[in-house]
Amino acid sequence: MTQALLTLAEKYLVPTYARPPLVFTHGEGIYLYDDQGNRYLDFMAGIAVNALGHADPAWAQVVAEQAHRLTHISNLYHNEPQLLLAQKLVESSFADKLFFSNSGAEANEAALKFARKYARTHHGEGKTGIVAFSHSFHGRTMGALAVTHKARYREPFLPLVPGVTFAEYNDLAAAAAAIGSETCAVIVEPVQGEGGVHAAAPTFLNGLRQLCDQHNALLIFDEVQCGLGRTGHLWAYQALGVTPDMMSIAKPLAGGLPIGAVLVTDKVAAAIQPGDHGSTFAGGPLVCAAALHLFERVNQPTFLAQVQEMGAYLRHRLQTLECDKLVAARGLGLMVGLELNVPVADVVAAARHKGLLLVNAGENVIRFVPPLIVTRPHIDEAMEVLTLCLN
Numbered sequence: 001m002t003q004a005l006l007t008l009a010e011k012y013l014v015p016t017y018a019r020p021p022l023v024f025t026h027g028e029g030i031y032l033y034d035d036q037g038n039r040y041l042d043f044m045a046g047i048a049v050n051a052l053g054h055a056d057p058a059w060a061q062v063v064a065e066q067a068h069r070l071t072h073i074s075n076l077y078h079n080e081p082q083l084l085l086a087q088k089l090v091e092s093s094f095a096d097k098l099f100f101s102n103s104g105a106e107a108n109e110a111a112l113k114f115a116r117k118y119a120r121t122h123h124g125e126g127k128t129g130i131v132a133f134s135h136s137f138h139g140r141t142m143g144a145l146a147v148t149h150k151a152r153y154r155e156p157f158l159p160l161v162p163g164v165t166f167a168e169y170n171d172l173a174a175a176a177a178a179i180g181s182e183t184c185a186v187i188v189e190p191v192q193g194e195g196g197v198h199a200a201a202p203t204f205l206n207g208l209r210q211l212c213d214q215h216n217a218l219l220i221f222d223e224v225q226c227g228l229g230r231t232g233h234l235w236a237y238q239a240l241g242v243t244p245d246m247m248s249i250a251k252p253l254a255g256g257l258p259i260g261a262v263l264v265t266d267k268v269a270a271a272i273q274p275g276d277h278g279s280t281f282a283g284g285p286l287v288c289a290a291a292l293h294l295f296e297r298v299n300q301p302t303f304l305a306q307v308q309e310m311g312a313y314l315r316h317r318l319q320t321l322e323c324d325k326l327v328a329a330r331g332l333g334l335m336v337g338l339e340l341n342v343p344v345a346d347v348v349a350a351a352r353h354k355g356l357l358l359v360n361a362g363e364n365v366i367r368f369v370p371p372l373i374v375t376r377p378h379i380d381e382a383m384e385v386l387t388l389c390l391n
């Protein structure tokens with residue numbers, strides 16, 4: 001069976017992914033099962049998406065009930081789950097309004113478009129520059145890709161959206177040299193995911209805030225991966241103490257269904273008019289009902305405290321592993337990176353063979369982004385497997 005399916009993959013899929021020869025059929029909580037009946041401990045959660053784990057019963061019930069009622073009507077009409085979700089997200093953050101999208105890249109596209117429109121509205125033509133940072137990852141569409149740092153991702157597709165300058169992450173002097181009167185937006189991940197699990201220094205973000213204010217540029221935080229409880233705080237910007245003008249979110253928001261949003265202040269929203277932007281699918285009743293449920297579960301002090309506690313325990317376990325390949329274990333909450341002095345691909349593959357799913361973040365960093373419901377025994381189990389794979 002597996003082999004027949006893998007033949008279909010080879011024959012019919014554009015080869016954008018180099019996948020291991022596994023076919024997953026179902027999941028439960030923190031475990032996934034393949035079609036051979038093997039069980040895997042999932043410490044990558046669909047790349048930081050499945051915050052409640054797999055097949056969460058209450059989540060599945062909300063989705064099923066909403067599917068029986070209403071799934072899609074387009075954005076030409078209102079729907080109740082969208083409006084209730086918008087209220088919850090806005091009221092839990094710095095924002096005054098939001099725009100829904102279907103993915104992280106699309107949320108960033110919206111943010112960049114809003115920044116261009118805002119600058120044009122208030123400062124005329126020419127203020128179109130965008131500053132982004134080394135090791136950034138903002139998505140694969142032409143605009144989001146233009147602010148993504150990795151040359152390997154960008155260069156085959158040049159020319160991208162023009163006007164982008166990269167500065168060194170966590171280097172305020174470099175940012176000051178890059179941000180000027182022609183800058184309309186600065187986009188930054190408060191905690192970089194794909195780029196190696198690096199948190200921004202609060203002084204760096206604070207400096208960006210001041211530079212943006214000084215040059216009338218908008219500060220965009222990409223919390224697609226680090227937002228919504230991942231760091232043990234609802235939003236990463238709250239943990240780091242600096243407030244943006246816009247914030248993109250996506251990955252965990254609907255508990256596994258595709259959704260994204262960009263949250264904005266009133267001053268940004270005021271520059272946007274009907275017809276400026278849109279999406280056929282975004283903010284549909286099905287995904288928004290799922291997201292409302294997820295948000296209510298995650299946005300609880302006890303839930304967030306548990307994420308912090310498990311994150312601290314995971315980092316502690318990683319820091320005290322005995323292995324001469326370890327460089328550092330770092331991160332915030334349950335967004336944790338383990339840097340090795342060798343490429344991690346072999347370790348990730350060995351862990352998979354022993355039933356532990358991990359994901360890399362660049363060449364030398366293993367990323368741990370388990371479902372946020374992970375418990376101590378799961379972490380102990382993962383550390384046992386990892387120890388075997390490292391030595």
Ligand SMILES: *Cc1c(COP(=O)(O)O)cnc(C)c1O
Nearest residue numbers: 103104105137138139193224225
């Ligand atoms: C995954 C990710 C994106 C892109 O999200 P997609 O849903 O894959 O388009 C953007 N920014 C960050 C920080 C991400 O981790």
